[in-house]
Amino acid sequence: MNKTITIRQIICAFLVLSITLIHEHIPKSASKIAGSAGYISVIVGGIIGAFIAFCICFLIRNFPSKNIYEILEILVGKIGAKLVLILFFFWAGANVITVLHFHSLISQNTLMPFTPDRLIFFNMLALSAYCLCKGIKVAMRISELFVTLFILNLVFLLVVAMKDFDFVNLLPVSSSDTANIIIASPHSFSVFGLIFLALFYADKLEKPQTSFKPFGLYILVVFLLAFFISVVTIGTQGATLTANYTLPFGAVVKHSSLSAFFERLEVFLLLPTFISDFLEIVFFISVMLLSFKWVFNVKKPLYFAIFLFPAVYFTALILENTQFALEDFYENYLVIINSVFELCLPIIMVILTLVKKKYIAKK
Amino acid sequence: MKRLFALFFIVCILLSGCTSDNNKNNIEDTSLIRIFGVDFKDGIYTVTILYNNSASSADEQTFKSLYGTGKSIFSAYDNMRQKSEQYPSLSQIKYFIVGKGAAENGIKTLVDFAVRHEQIKTDVQVMTTTDKTAKELIEENKDKDAFLGDTLQTSEHKEMKTVKHIDSTILGLQKHFTTEKQEFLVINLNTDENIYIDGYSVFSSGKMVDTLDYDTALGVDFMLGNIRSVPVYTNDFSAIITDIRAKKKVNISGDKLSYKIKTDFSTAIREITSDNLNGNIESLEKAQNEYVNSLIEKAVLYIKKSGYDIIDLGTLFNAYYPKIWADIKDNFDIKKVEFLIETNSKISKTFNLELMGAV
Numbered sequence: 038m039n040k041t042i043t044i045r046q047i048i049c050a051f052l053v054l055s056i057t058l059i060h061e062h063i064p065k066s067a068s069k070i071a072g073s074a075g076y077i078s079v080i081v082g083g084i085i086g087a088f089i090a091f092c093i094c095f096l097i098r099n100f101p102s103k104n105i106y107e108i109l110e111i112l113v114g115k116i117g118a119k120l121v122l123i124l125f126f127f128w129a130g131a132n133v134i135t136v137l138h139f140h141s142l143i144s145q146n147t148l149m150p151f152t153p154d155r156l157i158f159f160n161m162l163a164l165s166a167y168c169l170c171k172g173i174k175v176a177m178r179i180s181e182l183f184v185t186l187f188i189l190n191l192v193f194l195l196v197v198a199m200k201d202f203d204f205v206n207l208l209p210v211s212s213s214d215t216a217n218i219i220i221a222s223p224h225s226f227s228v229f230g231l232i233f234l235a236l237f238y239a240d241k242l243e244k245p246q247t248s249f250k251p252f253g254l255y256i257l258v259v260f261l262l263a264f265f266i267s268v269v270t271i272g273t274q275g276a277t278l279t280a281n282y283t284l285p286f287g288a289v290v291k292h293s294s295l296s297a298f299f300e301r302l303e304v305f306l307l308l309p310t311f312i313s314d315f316l317e318i319v320f321f322i323s324v325m326l327l328s329f330k331w332v333f334n335v336k337k338p339l340y341f342a343i344f345l346f347p348a349v350y351f352t353a354l355i356l357e358n359t360q361f362a363l364e365d366f367y368e369n370y371l372v373i374i375n376s377v378f379e380l381c382l383p384i385i386m387v388i389l390t391l392v393k394k395k396y397i398a399k400k
Numbered sequence: 401m402k403r404l405f406a407l408f409f410i411v412c413i414l415l416s417g418c419t420s421d422n423n424k425n426n427i428e429d430t431s432l433i434r435i436f437g438v439d440f441k442d443g444i445y446t447v448t449i450l451y452n453n454s455a456s457s458a459d460e461q462t463f464k465s466l467y468g469t470g471k472s473i474f475s476a477y478d479n480m481r482q483k484s485e486q487y488p489s490l491s492q493i494k495y496f497i498v499g500k501g502a503a504e505n506g507i508k509t510l511v512d513f514a515v516r517h518e519q520i521k522t523d524v525q526v527m528t529t530t531d532k533t534a535k536e537l538i539e540e541n542k543d544k545d546a547f548l549g550d551t552l553q554t555s556e557h558k559e560m561k562t563v564k565h566i567d568s569t570i571l572g573l574q575k576h577f578t579t580e581k582q583e584f585l586v587i588n589l590n591t592d593e594n595i596y597i598d599g600y601s602v603f604s605s606g607k608m609v610d611t612l613d614y615d616t617a618l619g620v621d622f623m624l625g626n627i628r629s630v631p632v633y634t635n636d637f638s639a640i641i642t643d644i645r646a647k648k649k650v651n652i653s654g655d656k657l658s659y660k661i662k663t664d665f666s667t668a669i670r671e672i673t674s675d676n677l678n679g680n681i682e683s684l685e686k687a688q689n690e691y692v693n694s695l696i697e698k699a700v701l702y703i704k705k706s707g708y709d710i711i712d713l714g715t716l717f718n719a720y721y722p723k724i725w726a727d728i729k730d731n732f733d734i735k736k737v738e739f740l741i742e743t744n745s746k747i748s749k750t751f752n753l754e755l756m757g758a759v
Contacts, residue, residue: 073719147518200523201565201572208719274571277578288515292522292571300491301519 041243046177047235048255053180054320056187056313058228059263060286060306061139064270066224066368069280073207074214075221076267082225083260085380089230090252092383097239099390099397104240106331111397112389119332121382126328128378129321130349135371136321137161137353138363140314146283147307158353165319166346169326170339173238176319179312187309191262194306195269197293198286202272223376224368229259230379234320237327283360322349431486434463434549437534438476438510439499444469447476448535450542450549451488465542467535473513491519495552496526496570497589499533503601503608507586508577514570522571525556527587528601530611537591551595559587559597563621564628576712580729582606583709585620604708612702619699622646622692623661623711623739632667634687636674639667641692641745650716652724659713660740663692667747681747688745700739709734 063082067075100108109118141157149157168175232255270285273292279285287303296302325345330338358366390397437448448467466488468480481488496514498507507526514520529537541548559566567573568587576584583604588611590598599617602610612620621627625646632639643666651658667688703710713734718725 150518201567201569205715205719209722211722213723275575275578278571278575288522288571292569296521296523302521 040172040174040241042174042177042238042241043243044251046174046181047238047242048232048251049184050177050180050316050320051232051235051255052184052258053187053309054313054316055228055231055259056191056262057136057139057310057317058231058313059259060191060266060270061143061284061310062367063225063228063263064267064279064285065282066372067221067267068271068276068285069368070221070224071214071217073271073276074210074218075276075279076207076264076271077210077214078218078221079225079260079264079267081218081222082229083256083264085222085226086229086256086260087253089226089380089383090232090256091249092387093233093235094249094252095387096236096383096390097242100239102240102242104238104327105236106327107240108236108386112386112393122328122332125378126325126332128374129324129328130352131371131374133318133321133325133349134353134356135363135367136314136317137349138357139367140311140318142360142363143284143307143310143314147287147303148301154357155354158350161315161318162346162350164315165322166342168315168319169323169342173319173323176316176323180316183309183312187312188258188262190305190309191266194286194290194293195265197295198269198273198289200273200294201292202269204272206272206275207268223372223380225263227372227375227379228263229256230375230383232256233379233383234324237324322346429487430489431464431484432492433488433490434492434547435495435497435538435552436490436493437467437497437499437538438473438502439533439535440502440505444471445473445476445502446533446535447473447480448538449480449488450538451486463542463547465538473509477513489519490517491521493520493524494549496524497534497537498526498528498586499535500528500530500608501533503528503530503586503603506605506607507573507603508582508606511570511573511577515574520570522574523569525552525566525587526568526570526573527552527589527597528608529589529591530601531591537589537595541595548595552589555589555596560628562618562628562630563626565626576603577606579712579714581709581714584712585612585617585710588612600710602706602708602710609708610706615695616698616702619695619697620702620710622663622696623699624648625661625663631670632688632691634691636676636687637672637684638670639684639688639747640670641665641667641688648716650713650720652717652721656738657717657736658738658740659711659716660742661696662742662744664744665692665746667745669747684747685745688747689743692743692745693741696741696743700741703739704735707733707735713737 063079064075067078069075071078096108100111106118106122109121113121137158140161141154144157145152232252266286270289271279273289274282274285278288282288287306290296290303290306293302322345326338326342329335329341335341431451431453433449433451435450439446439448446467446469448465450463450465453462453464466480466484468476468478468483470476470479496510498510502510510526514524515522532540538548541551556566566587567585573584573586576582581604583602585600586603587597588599588601590596599612599614600620601608602612618627618630625648627641627644627646629640629642629644632641645664647662649660651660669684714725714729714732718729
């Protein structure tokens, strides 16, 4: 199979893997922190997300056909680059385990109430391992296949879910909410900023991407979906319920005008969610493998995967905790760490690029 | 080929793991619950279900009822499940019927049970029955030609011609439980001879405290801007009000709280029963406004008398005056709120006869 990838494939992949985060975490976290003004935090997140996309575009333009390791090597030296990648390895690991737990939680709350965590973890990791054996391009092509269908599906669900939308639920919004809106915004831009991981695959790009358009389009689509899903979810069930539901948009879909015709209408939401979870796990494990490859100069990191998959599986089992502890970890710790990796790191890289402009030009 | 065998082997192992989940039920072993009744008496819940008998043929579908008792709704449901010859599935529930005892004891536990169950949809309507228990209603109707579920659905559809939406769904009720006073309305069924929707039950702190007759219920719906179309009966003519546009506005100035509802509507004349009008459209419009005002006044009178915030004014004040509301919400008394009502009718159609007087 041709190893090169296109920017379209990367954008499609990140669009699909963001779907779970868009409808599961953004409305919930936003309304938990900012109440009925939570949906405004998505706008702030969107602006920051656009800035992150601009940073990525800037880096790709200045370092054509170079991956994140090669860029970091030029900017901070070999040791610095390896240190950052070690941090990336653990960050991606934390994300994989969190996604596995959330996937298991959603599966058990909806379609598989009696299926134990271990079986769900095993199945998901086995599928991810199989996909990665075939190469990351397979995951991207799966995304390319599904992305339009999933977006149209979400738009359809948004329309049918508006049955009991009440504008009053989106109020009150006042200047006193500003602080909460800003505090809630990392929950949005940490999702939009996942596109930063595209730098891991930048060296495989068919043509070096210099245009902001595809990244801008990605941010626009993700932002619009997140914004309207947040508005409809909060507007239909109010901020308090949105903050307390495990799957807030799912609850609205279950209440929609079409639910009478389908035994389980929420399946239209759950199937994209499961594929999105799967892709998220595949990409984070791929980030772990690439980090390991570059840090230890390993030529075939897939052999490392033989140890990595059982390690992830058993760590996920050992760290099995309550739903509340999981949500607490995601909302209070992981989102902040994500912000560091997805916002602070690109900014630092852009600043270093500007400072070392002459040196980079020589290189 | 070896890979294919390996994959087949792995799939077999994975699928064998699913048998321990017991997530599978054969359709012929499953009974689809359509109506779920809840009663409460002397600390014991009774859950009665009306389900389709999957053993019956497709042409002659029959329905059976079954009940179970327990100290909670789930334990009563589980007791019923044990007695059932088939596996009861909650995914097809259309209505929750709550008996008077259970309603007076509070429906928070029912809403909680429904929301936590992964199969139950959140748009299932909750209805109360005050004349009979839910068990009596279900058992009396299980053998009738008209399936109770269809009767309730027809009744709901008829009601939807009058109101824009019925807020007695599980999600709608759950939203009310997030408010301070938990005061709301639930559809009430009249079960004397025929079964039909007849006003609302009033809930305070999640418990049923009163019932509203149909006219007062209509007045409340007018106040909520929830009316789609409603008949008007005066001494001189009858009409149908359509195309209703309601504007709600709350205001706080000093200690004075007010709620203004402005309703504009068009009217289609259905019958003219006297010559008193003599083609005078203004007097027709005036008579209609008076009729609608009388309905709204009934609702206002009830709210002022009972003190129950059944029109959810607290949420509106919080939405438009959050800071002031935070200070006054603990001492909020709906009896002190001033209600300003404005109705503007416009006669648009006289139907086949253009004469503005009795023939």
